[in-house]
Amino acid sequence: MSRDEWVRETTIRAIERYNRYRAPEAVAELLEVSGTEVRILFRGTFCKTCGINDWVEDFKYELEDLGVEAELVDILEPVNPEEEFRIGVFRVNRRFL
Numbered sequence: 001m002s003r004d005e006w007v008r009e010t011t012i013r014a015i016e017r018y019n020r021y022r023a024p025e026a027v028a029e030l031l032e033v034s035g036t037e038v039r040i041l042f043r044g045t046f047c048k049t050c051g052i053n054d055w056v057e058d059f060k061y062e063l064e065d066l067g068v069e070a071e072l073v074d075i076l077e078p079v080n081p082e083e084e085f086r087i088g089v090f091r092v093n094r095r096f097l
Helices: 003-022 052-057 059-065
Strands: 027-034 037-043 068-076 085-095
Touching (some): 003 027, 003 059, 037 052, 052 059, 052 068, 052 085
Antiparallel strands (some): 027 037
């Protein structure tokens, strides 16, 4: 399996785990895989008192639970503050298990 395939498959597994435990408040969807960088769309009602960006940051822990070293590179916010979504940009560095 190529590295790109591995990154995509691992990210999809992490999304499934994330959605299992966080939906419907937050739902993740894969937007793009480019090398070791992945972009994930997060939609939902979110818990506003927790902070919307915390829901995005939690995705890193799903990757780590699958044995992946990952970092959150950026959180892209909507232009219209009334829209309830974020795009998380993550870098999948390597397997550590």
